[in-house]
Amino acid sequence: MILPTLIFSQTKSKIMGDKKIVIYQLLPRLFGNTNTTNKTYGSLEENGTGKFNDIDEKALNGLKELSVNYVWYTGIIAHASLTDYSKFGIPNSDADVVKGIAGSPYAIRDYYDVDPDLAVNVPNRMQEFENLVQRTHAAGLKVIIDFVPNHVARGYHSNVKPKGVEDFGENDDTTKSFSPKNDFYYLNGQNFMVPDIDKVPNPTDSLKDYQFNESPAKATGNNSFSAKPKDDDWYETIKLNYGVDYQNGEKTYFDPIPPVWVKMKDILVYWSKKGVDGFRCDVAEMVPVEFWQWMIPQVKKEKPDLIFIGEAYNPKVYSQYLNQGGFDYLYDKVxxxxxxxxxxxxxxxxxxxxxxxxxxxxxxFDDKMLRFLENHDEERIASKGFAGDANFALPAMVVTATLGKSPVMVYFGQEVGEPAKGIEGFGKDDNRTTIFDYWGVPNHQKWMNNGLFDGGQLDENQKDLREFYKNLLKISSQNEAISNGDFYEVPQQEINNNRVYAYFRYTNDQRLLIISNFNRTESFEGKINLPSIVLNNNQPKNPVDLLSNKNLEMPAGDALNIKLAPNSSQIIQF
Structure with a gap:
């Protein structure tokens, strides 16, 4: 079967007009939690949890202050956890194949359900999510959720799936290790064995018997074809079968269309009909590009303005996943x-x-790369293992937000310098905000101010940091030279400093010079020539730094004198 090649699926102008996309990632479980107990391996009752309802009009207006136009709600779809909801007809998960007490948002236990932790009234949980979508839209913002296509939780079972929908693996022939008609990969004649997890004793141990009934064993989510995964494998998940026989030279079977393809397309249509405006696609490169090429156009027929963001780490296939696969954006991490x-x-x-x-x-494809300094996988800037001080990232954030037309993303708490301190539980003290545990996020809680979302508990440094983000993101989203302009890099030999980076962003009507000094202790002074391609026969005048709103001196001739303090940036309009 030959699938038609796609040209880049949508231009930015078709999705957001000429406005730069600004994404704010948050986990509702953490975002609305006012509990400050933060007990290691604390239960929901001990450490608390945020709810859909916590993200109210005040919270959303707080995000709009940052010029946000998309909110990525992480951890929406129901995933395996150790909190007991059996009285609501939700089966308990096995502690031997769950990470942490709250569980990983990327171990999906039911694609057609939402996380009951996030509901005030558990039987009404889907309506509470739909109400959140409506509130978000009413605030003029769009909604992104995670799509996790590569793997599901070991105990996957949908008990709320629509009528006529088949569960994953429901009709698999488990006597075959691989069949393109199967949803999973099987290790015939072998039973699954829980890995030898050498971790500090924790409260989940009492729930473990180091047994999990899976016979025959299934392949693990990170392509481990061992009945006993290693403890650093994604042992809590099982790999879905998109028609690739990994144990026989990765031979592909895409004709006829594998059942997993159809099931996943239907899941995406289901969520788009709930009002979701985009999907952040987990480990997109672990799913064959042919699936995306087949699926994305079909789902966009139902809702043309949907955006698909791929988590990608292999630059060699970026062009393929954008051009052939049809993704709107990919991570610019590597x-x-x-x-x-x-x-x-x-x-x-x-x-x-x-x-x-x-x-x-x-x-x-520079304008297709999603740029960020934090997300749930990366270390917090202010953490002891990264920079120790969120202010050290200000020049880098200027580059992140202004280098191209592409979207920029902020992770909740980044704008107030969250340091991710504390031993959360499964999340350990690893410089990240845990996604596995019930937890409160201290600096974010200061901005949240018990639900007022007014920053009432922030100290002066935290307030200044948030004001910097507000100003920078407003500049980057409202100035056409950044949202839609061309790029010209100042030659490094002209600057002669390997910690100073400068470039122009310009249109016929606007010219900006953006310069960042990454030196922590040394100022930079120099002259930047204004190239004719940027001036476009206009005489430069009236330079002003948009970050500080200060007028600068304009010497005679086509050049700017730059005086830049350590660890700072200027966005000069002239």
Whole structure:
């Protein structure tokens, strides 16, 4: 079967007009939680949990202050956890194949249900989610949720699926290790064995017997074909079969269409009809590009303005997943994020040349790369293992938000310097905000201020940091030179400093010079020439730094004198 090749599925102008996309990622479980107990491995009753209803009009207006236009609600779809909801007809999960007490949002136990933790009234949980979607839309914002296509929880079973929908594996021939008609991969003649997990004793141990009934064993989500996964495998998940025989040279069977393809398409249509405007697609590269090529156009027929964001880490296939697969955007982690992290941390090998290299590597689809400094997988900037101070990332955030036309993302708490301190439980003390545990996020809770969402408990440094993000994101989303302009990089030999990076963003009507000094202690002074391609026969005048709203001196001739303090940036309009 030959599938038609797609050209990039949608232009930015078709999705958001000429406005830059600004995404705010939050976990409702953590976002609305006012409980400050933060007991290691604390239960829901001990540590609390946020609810759909906590994300009210005040909260959404707080996000709009950051020029956000899309909210990525992480952990919406029902996933395996150790909280008992059996009285509501929700089966309990087995502790031997659940990470943490709250569980991983990426171990889906029912694609057609929402997480009961997030509901005030559990039987009414889907309506409470739909009400959140309506509130978000009423605030002028759009909704993104996770789509987890590669794997499901070990105990997957949908007890609320629509009539006529078949469960994954319901009709599998388990005597075959691989069949394109099967939803799962099987290890014939072998029973699943719980991995030897060497961890600090914790409250979930009393729920474990190191037994899980799975016969024959199924392949694990990260492509482990062992009946006894290692403890760092994704042992809580099972791999879905998209028609690729991994144990026989990855031979493909895409004609006829494998059943998993159809089931996943129907799931996406189901959620789009709930009002969802986009999907962040987990480990998109672990699913064959042919599936995306087949599925995305069909789902967009139902809702043309949907966006699909792929979590991707292999630059060699970026073009394929965008052009052939039809993704609207992919993560820019391996390129820009990794380059900026070294500069933020002031590593000896940090060099702004890596920014230039990262941008060159995505030439031709730069405006399709989602840029960020934090998300649920990455270390918090202010954590002891990253930078220790959120202010060290300000120059990098300027680059992240203004380098291209592409979307920019902020992770909740980033804008108030959340340091991710504490041993949460399964999440450990790993410089990240846990996704596995019930937890309160302290700096975010200060902004939340017991549901007022007014920043009433923030200290002055935290208030200043949030104001910086407000100003920067407003500039990046409202200035056409950033949202829709061209790019010209100032030659590095002109700057002669490997910790200073500068570039122009410009249109016929607007010209900006953006310059960032990553030096922590040294100022930068120099002259930046204004190239003719940027000036476009106009005489430069009236330079102003949009970040500080201060007028700058304009010397005679086509150049700007730059004076830049350590660890700072300027966005100069002239």
């Amino acid at each position: 390129g820009l994020y990794d380059a900026l992290k070294k500069l933020i941390r002031n590593q000896p090998d940090a060099d702004v040349a890596a920014i230039s290299q990262a941008k060159n590597e995505v030439q031709g």
